[in-house]
Amino acid sequence: MNILILGAGRVGASVAESLVSEKNDITVIDTDPARLRDLQDRMDLRGVTGNGIQPSVLEAAGARDADMLIACAPSDETNLVACKVAHAVFGIPTRIARLRSPEFEQESPLLGTEGFAVDAVICPEESVTRTIRQLIEYPEALQVLQFAEGEVSLIAVRAVQGAPLVRHTMAELPTLVPQCEMRVVALYRKDGGGSEQRLACEGSTRIEAGDEVFVLTATVHIRRVLDGLSRRSAPIKRVMIAGGGRVGLRLAREIQGECRLKLIDTDLARCEYLTTQLNSASLVLHGDVTDEELLEREQVEETDLFLALTSDDEDNIMACLLAKRMGARRVLALINRRAYADLVQGTTIDIALSPAQAVIGELLAYVRRGDVQAVHSLRRGAAEALEAVARGDRKTSKVVGRRIEEIALPKGAQIGAIVRTIKDAQTDRRVIIPHHDTVIEQDDHVIVFVPRKRMMREVEKLFQVGATFFF
Template identity: 40%
Template structure:
C-alpha cells in the first residue's frame, strides 16, 4: 500500500515505523528537516520537507498515486485542508485526519458525507483526546486493569490485569479459573507476561504474583472475572482527582461527575473558571498539580484514584508519584515520551499511557491487508490483538472448514474466540472456522500480523491439473 503521512511527530513517526515494517511504501511530510532525517536514517521511507496542506508539497509526496492519506500534524486546519485537497485534486481513496478541537468535534455534521455531499471529505476522523478519555474510563470501570480493549462492536473485551499475591488465582493453574466462576461465564487467558517475557498459556500454566495476565471474555462477564484476578482489598474508585483541565481532563470530569466524587486541579485561572461554569458536580481547584501543600489541603490521602492528564509529561509524572506517596491507592498518568513510560511503569505510577500510542493503535487496522476490523497494540507495540474476518469458502481459503488445531498458525499466536452470528464462542482446538467468522487473535510478536492478514484473505487454491 502507498501511504502518505503528514506530520513527523509521535503519531506520524510511530505509524511510519509500523507501516514501513509491513512493507508499505511510506512518505512522511513535515516542516522539521532534522526530524525527517532521523526517520529516514532508520526507516526505509521517503520524506518531503514542506507544509502538509500546500498542493505542491502534496504533489512532491506522490499523493496522486497514494492509496491513503493520514493527516496527523498538530494543526487541525492543516489536516482538514490536506484531506480536502487530496479529495479535490486526486480522489485519494482513504483520507484520515487527526482533529483535536472541540469546536470541530461538536459539529459532526461537518464531516458526515452520507447526509451532506458537500461536507468535508474525511473518511476517518480521529480525536486523540476522545480516544484517551474513553480508554481511561474503561480502566476506571475495572479496578486494577492495565488495559481494556473492545472487539466485535463491544461484545468482547480483552483485559490485562496484574496478578497480586493476595489474588484468588495466584499459585493456581489456569484451568482452575472455571472453578471460581459461574458455569455460564466463559473466558480464555490468551497470554501471560512474566518479567517482561511472554508465557504462552496452557491449562497447566500457573499464575504467579506479578504476572500480567491478558484474558478475553464477553463484555458483561468482565467484572466478575476481574474480581477473581485483582487483589482482595481493591475496591472501585469513587473519589477521583484529576490533574489538568484541558480537553481530556474536562471530558473525564464531565463523564464521571454524576456517579463519582470528582475534584479537578488546573493552574490556569481562566480555564478553571470556564470549567467551573460548564460542570455541575465537580469541585474545581485553581493551583499546581505538583504542589504538595495543596494536595494535602484537598485530602489527597482520601482519594481512590488520581489521574494526571496535563499537557506536560514531567508534571504528570511528578504529581502522580507525589500523589501515590501521599496515600492515593491508584495513579494513572498521561506520558507521551516512551522513554519515560519504560522508566516509571510500576514505579509509583500504576498505569502510564500515551495518547500517541492509543491513537496509533486506533489507526492500524485501516492500513492492514485483508479484512482486519480492529488492531490494538500491546506491551508498547511488541504484541498485538486483532479482529479479523474469515472471507471466502473452503475452496478459496486456507482456514475455512478447518479446525483451529489443524491450521498452521504462525508461531506465538493464540486464538481467543470466534464471533459467529453475534454469538461469542471461546476458541478450542476442535472448533471449526466458518466463512464470515470474526476471529479475535493475540500475537505476542507483532511482526506476524502480515502473515495473519494473508492467512485470512481468500486465495484460489492451486488446481491438481495446473
C-alpha cells in the same frame, strides 16, 4: 503500503514509528524542517517540508502513488482540507483525519465524498477518555479493550496473591469459574533480574501473583474474570485530575456527575474557563500539580484515582509518583514519549497511557490486509489483538471450514474468541471461546492475539481470500 502522514508532531511521529516498523513506505509532510530531520535521523522514512494542503507539496510527497493519507496536523481545518485535496486532485483511496472538534462526527455528511472526503476520524483525546472511563468502571484492570461491537473484551490485569485463580494452572480454570468461559492469551512474568518474560499459555502453566495476564472473554463476564485474578476494589468515587487541557476537560465533563471531582491547572485563565464548563459540585484549583503542600491540603490520600493529564510528561510522572507516595489508591500518567512509558513500567505508577498508542489501533485497522474490523495495540506497541472476519469457503480460505488445530498460526499467536451470528436469527450473536477442535465458519468474527508485531503479516495472510472466491 505507500502512506502519507501530514504533521510531524507527537501523534504524527508515533504513527510514523508504528507504521515504519512494518515496512510501509512512509512520507511525512510538515512545515518544520527540524522536526522532519529528527524523524529522518531516527526512522527509515522520507520528509517533505511544506504546507500539506497545497497540491504542489502533496505532489512532491508522492500523492499520485499513495494508498493512504493520515492527516494529523494540529489544526482540524488543515486536516479537513488536506483530505479534500487528496481526494479531489490525487484520488488517494483512503483518507484519515485527526479532528478534535466534536462537531464532525463519523457519519456526518460534511465528511462524505461531496464534503471533505474523510473516510475515518481519529481523536486521541476521545480515545484516551474512553480508555480512562473503562478503567474507572473496572478499577482492578490495567486495560479493557472491546471487539465485535462490544460483545467480547480483552482484559489485562495484574494477578494478586490470594485471588481464586492465582496459583492454579490454566487447565484448572474452567472448573474454578464455571459458566464463565475465558481464554488466557498471554502471560507476562518478571524474572529475577526484573525483566519481563512471556510464558507459553499451556494447560500446565500456573498463574502466579504479580503476573500480567491478558484474558479474552464475553463482555458480560468481565467482572467475574477480574474477581478471579485480582482483589475487588471499592468503586471509584473521588477523582483528582492534574491538568485541565483538552483531555482533562473532556474527561471531567463526562464524569462530573458520577464522581467527586477536583481538577488542578497551573494557568489561572484556564482555571477560570474550566469553572464555566463544569458543574458547581466540581472543584477547580489553581496550582502546581507537583506541589506536595497543595496535594496534602486537598487530601490526595483520600483520592480513589489520581490522573496526571498535563501536556508535560515529566510533570505527569512526578505528580503520579508524589500522589502515590502520599496515599492515592490508584494513579495514571499520560505519557507521550515511548522511552518514558517503558521507564515507568513496573514502578509505583499503576498505568502509563500514551495518547498516540490509544489511536494506533484505529489506524491499523485500515492498514491490515483482509477483512479486519478492529485492531488494538498492546504493551506499548509490541503486541496486537485484532478482529478479522473469516470470508470465503474451505477452497478459497485458509481458516474457513478448518479446526483451530489445523490453522497455521505463528508460534505464540492464539485465536482467543469467535463471535458467530446464529443462522435464521440474524440479530442473535454467540460468543465462542474456541478449543482445538472448534471449526471456523464463514462470516465468523475471529479475535486473534499476536504477541509480536512481526508475526502480523502471517496472520493477515490467513484471512485473505483466494482469487477463486470472486468467480
